[in-house]
Amino acid sequence: MGCPMLKIAFFFHLFFSSALCISRDSQGFEQASGARTLTQEIPHNHEVHCSRERSRVAWQIIEEYLMPFVDQEEYQLPSKCRLHPDNDMFREQEQHKVHVDTNEWRCGFCKKSFRAEKFLDQHFDNRHYVLLNNTHGRCLADLCGGLHCDQMSEFKKAKKCNPAAVARNRHQCEGLADSCFPVSQGQSASHLHELFLRQFCDAHTCNGKQKPFSRGGKKQSSVFYLAICVLTLMLLPVFYLLVFLHQREMKKGIQDLKRIPKAGRKTKPS
Template identity: 60%
Template sequence: MPEAQPSRRALRRISLALPPIQPSLFFSADFGCLFRGLKQDQGNIHEHEVHCSRERSRAASKIIEEYLMPFIEKERYQLPNKCRLHPDYNFYGDQEQHKIHVDINEWRCGYCRKSFYEEKYLDRHFDNRHYDLLNVSQGKCLADLCGALHCDLVMDSVQKKTKCNPAAAVRNKHLCESLADSCFPVKEGPSSSRLHEFFLRQFCDAHTCNGRQKPFSKGRRKRRSIFFIAMSILVLLLLPLFYLFVYLYQRGIRRGTQDLRRVTESTRKKKPS
């Protein structure tokens, strides 16, 4: 006898009795992990996003190195740790020290030795590959001091004439004076007092709209590089050798002249009368 086929009503009852199949079961665990990883990475990017200009931080660091640190070293003064001009305040500092300028068109990463044609591509490499080396927890952004340190004068190759904003000038001068008070307390001693006065004249007095005072009025002193010191030592070593060579050369000429005179006199005596 042929087998009895189940009726449509029976099949419907069976389908209703079975638990519903979840669509997520069709996705593998790998895809689920991938989606979760992408979502987590996006969250981390927003969580650790840095709102600090690397370019302006570099300009502020350059100003400190050229227009302030030589005078501090002359006074043999140590910046307090709470001072925002302290080298540790720049959390880009370690990455900047790991830049190797090999040639005019070659920059190299000091961490992984990868080379780039321009410095801006090396900066992007730092942001993408070595971001974990930045200490972003303390929020030390040297670019925040650019208003007090006149970073625009260093960053702009062509100076643009802009209308002075009195409110901005007052705000920048207040920031500048607070840096002088925290980094060079007058009561700390003669060196600190002299540097306090120097900082006010060098940076703070120019934050006005009258145009009389100019920033960096005290000038700058470039620190002697290792190359300059090595060349000086080399010149000092070669200078005595040069004088010795000149002395021997002149002595040889004199001897040659004397020998020539002797030969001439001897030939004259040998001639028959």
């Protein structure tokens, strides 16, 4: 009796052990499958060691305070120049931003809409990360020291001047002038080299006398011309009114002069 009962007990033990192992393997497979599905549905937030915001400010400075003069000289930036548009890792994504309305930004790649630009930036980081050429030397934010990015910040705070930082930023600025506008490349390059030094590099000082962007830029020029146009449109009607009044007074004076001889003319004696 004892032997058959032991066999039966051993059989049930093997059965339940096998079932438990199968259940665990199945559960582990389902968990792994679920993890893969979750990875596909929620994309990784790829870490980029470059500030998109400061890169945007750097490009804004280049576009407004440098490129108008480059276009005026009809000069082509060398490909090795760090200021070249192709050396901005975010340039392609930034060009595919569509600002539809105040509270609507649209992705130019997949046409999705977002309430604010920061959410579109997150979308680019998550969904279109493969479009970033995250190689060395393509982070414009690294040039912010030489380009005075802090001058463009809306909430910049006055900081005590650090001579070492100023010297480092000036060295970077002069390096950009040498690599982007080598004086050996002709008259246009020489003009732009000198302009870049005056426009950006001279302001790297602790005396506070020199200000960056002394030559102005695209935005300042457009505002100036807009002001001139508005002033002209306002003064033009006044000018025509003065001309009209002057001509009317002149005609009135001529008519009065014509009447005077007739009224004061004496009759000849017969």
